Amino acid sequence: MxxxxxxxxxxxxxxxxxxxxxxxxxxxxxxxxxxxxxxxxxxxxxxxxxxxxxxxxxxxxxxxxxxxxxxxxxxxxxxxxxxxxxxxxxxxxxxxxxxxxxxxxxxxxxxxxxxxxxxxxxxxxxxxxxxxxxxxxxxxxxxxxxxxxxxxxxxxxxxxxxxxxxxxxxxxxxxxxxCASRGMRIVLEGKTAHSSMPETGTSPMLAVSRLMPALAKLGGGSFENDDFGMVTVTHAEMGEAVFGIAPGRAEVWCTLRTRLDERMADLCAAAEGLAREIAAQDGLRFAVDYHEIFVxxxxxxxxxxxxxxxxxxxxxxxxxxxxxxxxxxxxxxxxxxxxxxxxxxxxxxxxxxxxxxxxxxxxxxxxxxxxxxxxxxxxxxx
Known part of the structure; x- marks a missing residue:
C-alpha cells in the first residue's frame, strides 16, 4: 500500500x-x-x-x-x-x-x-x-x-x-x-422605441429594477436547517449599448441554492411565479431556463x-x-x-x-x- x-x-x-x-x-x-x-x-x-x-x-x-x-x-x-x-x-x-x-x-x-x-x-x-x-x-x-x-x-x-x-x-x-444549486436565466421581452419617445415602446427597465431585489428576498431559513434557500443575482443586461434606442429586452441571471433538492423545487416555483407576476405588471413577455444544475x-x-x-x-x-x-x-x-x-x-x-x-x-x-x-x-x- x-x-x-x-x-x-x-x-x-x-x-x-x-x-x-x-x-x-x-x-x-x-x-x-x-x-x-x-x-x-x-x-x-x-x-x-x-x-x-x-x-x-x-x-x-x-x-x-x-x-x-x-x-x-x-x-x-x-x-x-x-x-x-x-x-x-x-x-x-x-x-x-x-x-x-x-x-x-x-x-x-x-x-x-x-x-x-x-x-x-x-x-x-x-x-x-x-x-x-x-x-x-x-x-x-x-x-x-x-x-x-x-x-x-x-x-x-x-x-x-x-x-x-x-x-x-x-x-x-x-x-x-x-448544497443543491442551479443557474436561472429570466428573459423579459417588450418593444424597443426611439430614446426620444420611450412611451411608444415597452421597456423592461422598471421590471428589472423590481425583480432583482425581489429575487434576493425569496431566500430564507437558517443554513443550519433544511428550509434554507438563497437567491444570488449574478448578472443583468438590458437593451443595446447605444444612446438612441430605448430597450425592449432584458435578462436577469441568478443562482438558486438550497440544502435539499425538494426545497429547490419550491424555490424555483417561487422565482418563476415572481418573474411572471412582475412581467405581467408591465405588459412584458417572459421566459425562464436553467443552467449548471447541481443536485x-x-x-x-x-x-x-x-x-x-x-x-x-x-x-x-x-x-x-x-x-x-x-x-x-x-x-x-x-x-x-x-x-x-x-x-x-x-x-x-x-x-x-x-x-x-x-x-x-x-x-x-x-x-x-x-x-x-x-x-x-x-x-x-x-
Whole structure:
C-alpha cells in the first residue's frame, strides 16, 4: 500500500504536467489522453473512454464476486488566467487549474499504480476520471451514458481539497455536505422605441429594477436547517449599448441554492411565479431556463463509516466542522445510484482560496489522499 519515492516523483511530475495544460469543462480530450497514458503501465482490466463527454473509467477487477467500489476525480480546469511564477504554471492563456482538480486526478492515478501491483481480492475497483464538474454537466453525462451501467458501483467515494483547513486534516460527516444549486436565466421581452419617445415602446427597465431585489428576498431559513434557500443575482443586461434606442429586452441571471433538492423545487416555483407576476405588471413577455444544475450532495452513513475507518487506520485526524458547505458539487448525483461519500482534505491554512488566480494544489497532498483511498479500497475489496 506504500508509494515508492520514484512513484511520488512520477506523480508530482504528472500533476504538474496536467497543471501546465489545463482544459475547461467539455474540452478535456487531451487531459483524458494523458490519464490513459499514465495508467497504461498499471494494466487496468478495462478502460472506458468518452464517458459522458471525455470521461475515463479504469477498472481493476479481481474476477471474483464482490462489491464494485468507485473512486472519482475531476478532469476540468477553469476559465481563469493564472497569476504565478511557478515553472509548471499554465501555458494556456485564460485557463488554469485553480480548483485543484489536477491534484485530485493525480491521487486517483496513484491509486491506479497501487491497484496495478496488487489487484483487489474480490469485486472491482473503478477509477472514474470525470469531465465537466465545474458546470454540473459531467456527473449527469457519465451516469446517463449507457456504458455506466456496466460499472455502476455499490460504493462511490470522492474528495476535494480545502484551503483554510489545516494541512492533511479531513472534514467528513454523514448527511448533506454540499448544497443543491442551479443557474436561472429570466428573459423579459417588450418593444424597443426611439430614446426620444420611450412611451411608444415597452421597456423592461422598471421590471428589472423590481425583480432583482425581489429575487434576493425569496431566500430564507437558517443554513443550519433544511428550509434554507438563497437567491444570488449574478448578472443583468438590458437593451443595446447605444444612446438612441430605448430597450425592449432584458435578462436577469441568478443562482438558486438550497440544502435539499425538494426545497429547490419550491424555490424555483417561487422565482418563476415572481418573474411572471412582475412581467405581467408591465405588459412584458417572459421566459425562464436553467443552467449548471447541481443536485444536493448527501453522504451515506455506511460510506462515511468506511472512510472514517480508513482515516483512523492511517492516523489522519478528522472532524465534522464547517460542513455542510454552501458550494455545490456534482458528485451528489453518484449518490442516487450508490452509497456515496465525499471527504474534504485540508490543503493548509496559508494558501489562496479555490478559484483564486494564484492557487496551486500542494503536491504533498497526493500521498495523503491516495493513502485514504487505498485503505478504503482494501477494506472493502481486500
Amino acid at each position: 506504500t508509494l515508492t519515492n520514484q512513484d511520488i516523483a512520477d506523480l508530482v511530475e504528472f500533476r504538474r504536467e496536467l497543471h501546465r495544460f489545463p482544459e475547461i469543462s467539455g474540452e478535456e480530450a487531451e487531459t483524458a489522453r494523458r490519464v490513459v497514458g499514465f495508467l497504461d503501465d498499471t494494466q487496468p482490466d478495462t478502460v472506458l473512454t468518452g464517458l459522458g463527454g471525455h470521461g475515463v473509467a479504469a477498472v481493476y477487477d479481481s474476477g471474483l464476486p464482490g462489491p464494485t467500489v468507485l473512486f472519482r476525480s475531476e478532469l476540468d480546469a477553469l476559465p481563469i488566467e493564472e497569476l504565478s511564477d511557478a515553472p509548471h504554471r499554465s501555458t494556456i492563456a485564460g485557463k488554469s487549474h485553480m480548483c485543484g482538480h489536477d491534484g485530485h486526478t493525480t491521487i486517483l492515478a496513484a491509486l491506479g499504480r497501487q491497484l496495478g501491483r496488487q489487484r483487489p481480492a474480490r469485486g472491482r475497483a473503478v477509477l472514474m476520471f470525470q469531465p465537466a464538474e465545474e458546470t454540473g454537466a459531467g456527473a449527469a453525462g457519465v451516469v446517463a451514458d449507457p456504458r455506466y451501467e456496466a460499472i455502476r458501483p455499490d460504493f462511490a467515494f470522492s474528495l476535494h481539497n480545502v484551503p483554510g483547513t489545516p494541512f492533511g486534516h479531513v472534514r467528513l460527516k454523514p448527511g448533506v455536505v454540499n 444536493a450532495s448527501l453522504n451515506a452513513p455506511e460510506a462515511v463509516d468506511h472512510l472514517r475507518a480508513a482515516l483512523d487506520a492511517e492516523g489522519i485526524t478528522h472532524d465534522e466542522e464547517q460542513l455542510p458547505m454552501r458550494a455545490s458539487e456534482d458528485f451528489g448525483l453518484f449518490g442516487h445510484t450508490s452509497k456515496s461519500a465525499m471527504l474534504f482534505l485540508g490543503a493548509g491554512t496559508d494558501l489562496p482560496e479555490l478559484h483564486n488566480p494564484d492557487y496551486d494544489f500542494p503536491d504533498d497532498l497526493i500521498a495523503i489522499g491516495s493513502r485514504i483511498f487505498m485503505r478504503t479500497a482494501r477494506s472493502l475489496l481486500g
